[in-house]
Amino acid sequence: MAVLLSGGLDSTAAIAVADREADLRLAISVDYGQRHRREIDSARRVAEMYRIPLTVLDLRDWGRSLKGSALTDPSVPVPADSYDVDSMAVTVVPNRNATMLMAAAGVAHAWGIEEVWTAVHSGDHVIYPDCRPEFIASAAQTAELGTGGHVTIRAPFVHMDKAQIVATGARLGAPFELTWSCYEGSETHCGVCGTCRERADAFDRAGVIDPTFYRKA
């Protein structure tokens, strides 16, 4: 299969599961002009470790045309607060997962690969509509119909929370020390933005030692 690899915790754990379970052939990252593009370097290191090719899709022009998201619009600040609906709403990138999944399904088809995996999880359901189980089911059907039955989509973590994903990844030796979460995207994890807090909390709840250096934590 091909795995959408952002370079964060969840998709890196998905790579570890895919590597164990089945025929892991390709990692796909999407550069949509996100502030935290440093995560693509992380994706590259993870793909190297698993000895699979990484295709980086440049969708920056699409990202630029989406005004108003803190992740792509430099005029909108990243919320430094808890990871909840109100504070994170500004980080929604309109229809991000649908766009990335359909682009990735096309690439998979061209490679003769039958599944695209995405690491969306239950902790994102409230904030991001395109991480919910009903969205994934619909996207899988759209990819199947759009590719004439050649490619489908799977979300192995859609019913897990981030702590369960960290526990699962840790059991399989996922290289979490290579991963990146911070939405700010500087040299080290800020430790105060919503995703940094969510990251630290997931390690804590999973009972796994957090290898991350947090600047301000």
Place this chain on the structure above:
Amino acid sequence: MAVLLSGGLDSTAAIAVADREADLRLAISVDYGQRHRREIDSARRVAEMYRIPLTVLDLRDWGRSLKGSALTDPSVPVPADSYDVDSMAVTVVPNRNATMLMAAAGVAHAWGIEEVWTAVHSGDHVIYPDCRPEFIASAAQTAELGTGGHVTIRAPFVHMDKAQIVATGARLGAPFELTWSCYEGSETHCGVCGTCRERADAFDRAGVIDPTFYRKA
């Protein structure tokens, strides 16, 4: 609404219908590195005529990662033959419509636009799986779920053939003389590729005078 405007006959007729029927606000073209990128100039002229902004999404990097389609891979020749399944199969771009529709739905959401129109039609159903009614229904659902209910997709011509579209567009004064169909993408329509033949045939069957100069016809 926003209309996916390739610069061809069908999407230009869709613009004419949208302009008559409802709140036409935006045209969206996608540059996926297609050989016939000349169609984007046509899209620009059509959008100017209707006095709406045109957003051109640069998805060329995605297009480059899709090997094996005659439309994006320079090593694969365009079939010079009839517009049928066997000869046109090589022009399939994997999951093209799903990718373009989901990217466009994100742009629409960012603009506060609730509908994305696509001009897929019944003549393409056999060749292109992502032009069929069941695909459109699924893509509409995926866009709705992916945008939290903000954007849906409509395909006003999904049950029409190309001759009916030409007749419909002609009645509304669609500027067919500005449009482009030829997959070869040189200065004039070649007149021998599958899409040129399909274009000439549609005018003929609709009983509408064809404004196109065909080089070799």
